[in-house]
Amino acid sequence: MIDEPALVRSGEQLDLDKLNAWLAGALPELAGALECAQFPSGYSNLTYLLRKGDTELVLRRGPFGAQVRSGHDMDREFRVLSALAPIYPPAPRPLGQCNDIEVLGAPFYVMERRRGVILRKTVPAELGVTPAILRSMCGSLVDQLAALHALDVAAAGLSELGKPDGYVRRQVEGWIARWEQAKTDDVPDIDALGRWLVANMPAESGATLVHNDYKFDNVVLDPADPTRIVAVLDWEMCTLGDPLMDLGTTLGYWAQADDDRAWQAMAFGPTMAPGAMRRTELVERYAQRTGRDVSNILYYYAFALLKIAVIVQQIYFRYRKGFTQDERFASLDRVVVVLGRAATTALQHDRLR
Secondary structure: OOOOOEOOOOOOOOOHHHHHHHHHHHOOOOOOOEEEEEOOOOOOOEEEEEEEOOEEEEEEEOOOOOOOHHHHOHHHHHHHHHHHOOOOOOOOOEEEEEOOHHHHOOOEEEEEOOOOEOOOOOOOHHHOOOHHHHHHHHHHHHHHHHHHHOOOHHHHOOOOOOOOOOHHHHHHHHHHHHHHHHOOOOOHHHHHHHHHHHHOOOOOOOOEEEOOOOOHHHEEEEOOEEEEEEEEOOOOOOEEEOHHHHHHHHHHHOOOOOOOHHHHOOOOOOOOOOOOOOHHHHHHHHHHHHOOOOOOHHHHHHHHHHHHHHHHHHHHHHHHOOOOOOHHHOOHHHHHHHHHHHHHHHHHHOOOO
16 A cells, blocks of 8 residues: 555666765765665656665656756755755655766655655555545645645745746746647647637736645655645646646646546546545635635646646657657557647636536
8 A cells, every 4th residue: 555666667777886886975874785666656757766774765867868857857856855844844855966967867866755655546445535535635635735835935945946927928938838849749729728828828826836746646645544645746846936827737637537538547646536526626625725816727727738738748759759668658649639628628618627
């Protein structure tokens, strides 16, 4: 039930001799033989479990053959965790970073391991999760996002992390540009979505820390109480910006039982199971916790679908170019089409559902 690693995938092995030498200098208190396994889930950055004697560490690095470095910024992730760990309990404590690409071929960092349950498509039966408990878990997920958005950025020492002025415009224009760079096939719905987002740009709703990839499979739950979040993971895209963009990302990843089956098959959490909140309920909960105006949430949801489609397309691009042999990526082009269709439907009906 605890999230466990597996064998390292072909083509994604680490040079353990070089890594062991680096660890000896960075964390000299560790002793014993070095072992390495890989957490098999996730589609973007690579996450490994290191065992050094009796100590477990987690190593994070960007994917092999990545086109866009800003989406795999290990230095940013290390910096954010270093600042957040003392003031935001779900942030794991980072232990060391390496920007010397001679060691592993890309920048990386290591952090403490937080043991717990990471939910993927289904909830393990042994957790004993009822529909009522799952609903509470959804509420906890939203509440933790609201807590992040309430943090004092200056007190965290992260005032220079980003430039919140013009954040929405930069995000929209930046992800449209990434779409053009990673495109392998024509997807008219995605092209039309980009044009709509530019034409309907809202004013900024405020500025907070934003996680930018907040969803069920990026949080670790306490197996004794799955409504309690013990860790929030994957901080490489954290910045300062409009918090409604962050909420929109969560909604974009939130597959419901009445969504396209191809998108349901991706499932980044048990969001289709009995008891799970619907997207509209997540928005209501967030508004209650934060007092923010969420009347234009459709825009942020539509942008999230564009962003997720581009992320998926970037992964598919790497597969098409032979940078990864992970067969999970072979049909991701169809997912991009589904996301474009979902955005078109939402905009035609002018509402979130």
